[in-house]
Amino acid sequence: MFELQHITKQFSDKFVLQDFSFKIAQGDKINIAGRSGIGKTTLFRLLLGFEQPDSGTILYENKALNETSVWELRKKVAYVSQDLNIGRGNVQAFFDETLSLKANLAHKTNSKAEIKQYFALFELSEDLLSKNIEELSGGEKQRIAIINALLLKRTIFFLDEITSALDKVLKTKVLDYFLQNPEFTVLYISHDNYLPSGVELKTLKLD
Amino acid sequence: MNGAQDLSMFSMFMCGLMLLIPLLGVWYMKLGITKNLIVSTLRMVIQLVLIGFFLEYIFKYNNWLINLSWFLVMIASAVLSVIKNSDLKLNHFVLPVLLSFILANFFVVLYFNYFIVNINFILDAKYMIAIGGMILGNSLRSNVIGLGDFYKALRKDEQLYFYKLSLGATKYEALLHFAKKSFVAALNPTIATMATMGIVSLPGMMTGQILGGSVPLVAIKYQIAIMIAILASTVLSISLSILFTVRYSFHKTGTLKKEIFRSSNN
Structure with a gap:
């Protein structure tokens, strides 16, 4: 599905990735590990075209990722960032805005019921829908961002420390939701060392 | 329209005198902007005089x-x-x-x-x-x-x-x-x-x-x-x-x- 070939990325004088190669197949569950500041998030940003490698090629479905295909890719991947700056204002309006983007309009019809289900699943009270994002706690925001990603009905997920503000029970629940689904291709950064049962995890260690 | 009353040279002199208030104040309080104030005032006067003559012609033609x-x-x-x-x-x-x-x-x-x-x-x-x-x-x-x-x-x-x-x-x-x-x-x-x-x-x-x-x-x-x-x-x-x-x-x-x-x- 994805293939990184000899990727090198440097910020000022520091190498983040050096001659780095890796393959990601459909259905893979890959834990990206490595100490902080090593460039785990940069990897996501490279895959989403927000950064360009200094050298090397990224293949997406066997074709080199370029300035045209990157826009198509962004409609296939759901990215949940560790940065909780996801916007301001009413939570329901936040979901509506996401689903009103041209690329996502098709998923708007059933969204009300789905939001309800996800809220129940991730233990959020429905009262939150009428609150403003800036009033929510870190853990609530994290779950709102996760639900926003799930509403897009995509099957590739880039998850950047999405459980850092959740308690242990919820952490397990959230990670299981993504890792136990054989349809999902998941790249995730997490410091929890959680090993779900019956799932073959791959680890991509950056150093 | 009869227009506003013209200001005589004496008026402009009195106006310049009023400039002493900000000038002395700024100097006395050592604000460090005395030079800026003088340069800006001079620039304003020169630019406006030039534009005044210029506009006279523009309006005339x-x-x-x-x-x-x-x-x-x-x-x-x-x-x-x-x-x-x-x-x-x-x-x-x-x-x-x-x-x-x-x-x-x-x-x-x-x-x-x-x-x-x-x-x-x-x-x-x-x-x-x-x-x-x-x-x-x-x-x-x-x-x-x-x-x-x-x-x-x-x-x-x-x-x-x-x-x-x-x-x-x-x-x-x-x-x-x-x-x-x-x-x-x-x-x-x-x-x-x-x-x-x-x-x-x-x-x-x-x-x-x-x-x-x-x-x-x-x-x-x-x-x-x-x-x-x-x-x-x-x-x-x-x-x-x-x-x-x-x-x-x-x-x-x-x-x-x-x-x-x-x-x-x-």
């Missing part, structure tokens, strides 16, 4: 080509000032912002002259340059806020912009949030000014007209018209400035070009 050219010079200097005051690089922005200002300000000024003042010669120096100057001056101020904020916020909240792109947003969909915010920031000062107009201060244009011999009721009609014209040109020029500059400020992958900023730090 009242030639459409000269009026038009001078208005273009005014627009160009406003554009330079907008870009200079917003940490953006001149070579990236001068053409799109110039185009935006020409379209927005010409449209509003010509509309004003033709439909509101209802003059036959819509390129008349008095109206084109005086009204145009007021509209332009306000466009300038709003664009410094609006355009400057737009790019500053994009750089600061790049994560949020990326997040929207990752949700499948097109470049324009992702930029909408930033454009809306900069519109509000740019329009707020004008909206606030309108709400206190006439109570807190008599606007400059009304003062000028009343001294020039107009009755207050004529002066307020012009003032109302000019404020609405200012709002129109503000909204038009910011929309166009953002729309035109956005075409050149992003890589094809949708990321903001860092080289459009003059300062490299965040």
